[in-house]
Amino acid sequence: MWRSLFVGLLLTTLGWGQLLIPPGSQQARELKRFFDDSAGVKDKAAKLACTVVPFPARLSFGFQHWTGYDIALPVSQFATGGREKPMAIAVEVRPADTSKAASYFFSRAAFPRKLPPQLWLMKNTEMNLGGGFLVGAGKYSVSLWLMDSLGRGCKKSWKVEANAQGVPLVLGPGVVAENGMERWKGLVGGSGKLSVYVHAAPMMRRRIMTKLSSWDRNVLLSSLKSLLEVGGFSEARVKVFDFDGRRVLFESESFGAEEYERLSEVLRNLGLGTVSLETLKGPNEEMFLTKMIGEEVGRKNGSDAVVFLGPSWRWGQKLSPLLRELRGQMPSTYYLSLTPWFATSTDLIEMFVKAGPKGKVLTVYQPVDLAKAIREIRDKRN
Numbered sequence: 010m011w012r013s014l015f016v017g018l019l020l021t022t023l024g025w026g027q028l029l030i031p032p033g034s035q036q037a038r039e040l041k042r043f044f045d046d047s048a049g050v051k052d053k054a055a056k057l058a059c060t061v062v063p064f065p066a067r068l069s070f071g072f073q074h075w076t077g078y079d080i081a082l083p084v085s086q087f088a089t090g091g092r093e094k095p096m097a098i099a100v101e102v103r104p105a106d107t108s109k110a111a112s113y114f115f116s117r118a119a120f121p122r123k124l125p126p127q128l129w130l131m132k133n134t135e136m137n138l139g140g141g142f143l144v145g146a147g148k149y150s151v152s153l154w155l156m157d158s159l160g161r162g163c164k165k166s167w168k169v170e171a172n173a174q175g176v177p178l179v180l181g182p183g184v185v186a187e188n189g190m191e192r193w194k195g196l197v198g199g200s201g202k203l204s205v206y207v208h209a210a211p212m213m214r215r216r217i218m219t220k221l222s223s224w225d226r227n228v229l230l231s232s233l234k235s236l237l238e239v240g241g242f243s244e245a246r247v248k249v250f251d252f253d254g255r256r257v258l259f260e261s262e263s264f265g266a267e268e269y270e271r272l273s274e275v276l277r278n279l280g281l282g283t284v285s286l287e288t289l290k291g292p293n294e295e296m297f298l299t300k301m302i303g304e305e306v307g308r309k310n311g312s313d314a315v316v317f318l319g320p321s322w323r324w325g326q327k328l329s330p331l332l333r334e335l336r337g338q339m340p341s342t343y344y345l346s347l348t349p350w351f352a353t354s355t356d357l358i359e360m361f362v363k364a365g366p367k368g369k370v371l372t373v374y375q376p377v378d379l380a381k382a383i384r385e386i387r388d389k390r391n
Contacts (some may be wrong), residue, residue, distance in 0.1 A: 027098075027116040027140045040113040044101045044152055057157060058086050061165035064224055066144060066172075068140055068376055069231055073180060074171035075188065077141025078153060079222045080163075084136050087157075088129040091242060092120040094158035098140065104183040105148035112185035116140060121280060139223035141188050145180035146173045188227065193234055195266040196243060201313035201390065203242040204305060207233060207249040208319025208358070209276060227278045228347060231316060235270070236345070239380075241387040246312065248301065249275070252322065252357075255297040278343070278354040294357055295326045302335045302361075314386065315376055316343045321372075322356035323352045328364055336365035342387065344370045344380055 016348075030037045059082045066076040088095055095117040103111040128134060138155075149169045164181055211225045221229075222367040246333050249272065251261040259275045261268040292300070305315065330338075336342070344362040362368040371382035 027114050027142075027188070028043075029038075029098075029142070030113045030115055031184075032110060032112070034369050036115070037113050040099055040101070040115065041111065043099065043154070044113075047154065049353045055159070055161045057155065057161035057163040058083055059155060059163040061163070063151065063155060063157075063165070063167040064141070067167050067224075068174055069227065073143050073178065074145070075141055075143055075224075075227055076151075076169050076171070078139055078165075079224070080138040080155060080294075082136040082138065083132065084129050085132050087120070088338070091157040091159040091161065092129075095119045096138075096155060096157045098138070099139065099154050100142075101152045102142065102144070102185045103150045103152075104185070105150070105184040109183040113141060114140065137220040137222060139220075139225055141223040143180055143186040143188060145182045146167065146171050146178060147183045149185070188240070192206055193266050193268075193269040195318075196237055196264075197244060199241045199243040201242050202244040202246065202310070203237075203240060204312040204315045205233065205236065205245060205247045205264075206301065206315070206317045206319075207247065208322065209249050209251050209279060210253070210320050210322065212320045214346060221276055221279055226258040227275065228272070229319070230269075230273060232345065232347065232373070233272075235379060236316065236318065236383055236386075237264070239383045239387065240316075241390060242313070247272070248338070250297075250301065252294050252297070253281075253295070257290055257301070257379050293326060295329060295332065297358060298361065299329065299332050299335065302332065302339070306338045308334050312340060313390070314343070315339055316342075316363065316386065317344045317358045319345075319347060319358070321346045322358065326357055328357075328360055330363060333364050334362055336368070339365060341367040341386075343368070343382075346370055346372050348372050348374055 030040060053297040059080055062079045062081070063142075064075075064077050064079070066074045071077045080102075098114075098116045098118060100114040102114070110371065121136070147170070149171075150166070151169055152164070152166045154162060154164050206228060209221065211221060212228060233247070246262050247260065247268070248256050248257060252344040258279065259272050261272075262296055306310075342362050342365065343357050346359065359370050362370055369385075371385065373379045373382055
């Protein structure tokens, strides 16, 4: 019964994206019954091969505890079926405080379209899914079920603990909430215009990755939002790019709340699995950066500052004389380098920023570093 219930939920019209099911609703009651009924299930006959990596509760750049998971699915198991309809993911989050009710999340994950047929036969290729949510201070038990349209399932349970850490938290103890990173009210106050170049890449380089993980997206979006909210600018133009694919993924001359939601969708649907032969034959990273900077320098209404935002990348190529010349024509330029503690490399953006006047690399290891970096950018304009 528990399996048929889950497949039934798969076919409901809950919509796309991860949803926090309203407490007390019929859907919440059905999900509770599903998790209760499947708690002791050990059926291996219809098992879906997957690796679920839980993320510990991390203080986000908005002083909220974010936690979540990343799911890796070998694509070869879908070669003969199971990819005709979206997969379903259900998550139960149960606070250790028994006075707080459990919360339930539900989402559907569609398979990538227009992929070469041979991809489904590759044993070393994985599809990455993920999700995340916010919690207040406290301890929680999390259970996850993923199931495809053939009824094959994957289950994972783990514990999460969020500590206060001496900062004013947005959520109270034992509270579970939707991520909410897609919502933003836009720029308020400030003066001048800022150009932001966001490198859409994973925080840590992985063997093969078809999507940005939920944590990667969260870091990029929340960092961008914090920069725009605290940086002291009244206008912002934003361009998001992918070095591997040498492509611009998103650009806006006047970045606001609607554009932020649109960017969230772009990053959610971004495919990183393949790079075309034409791209490999085409401009390298240095030439791609030269084109973007040439357009920035050539604007009639130039910005008061330029900020590069993204993960510390691989060791970069040498700067060409043209790129050095363009750097000398730019205003104050910064690189907010989002850096895992063990990742140290001098990438192309770092070399470019340092190659001209009024340029500084600001390394960000954790939220407090981001706050300091943004304050430095803001204070140097005053």
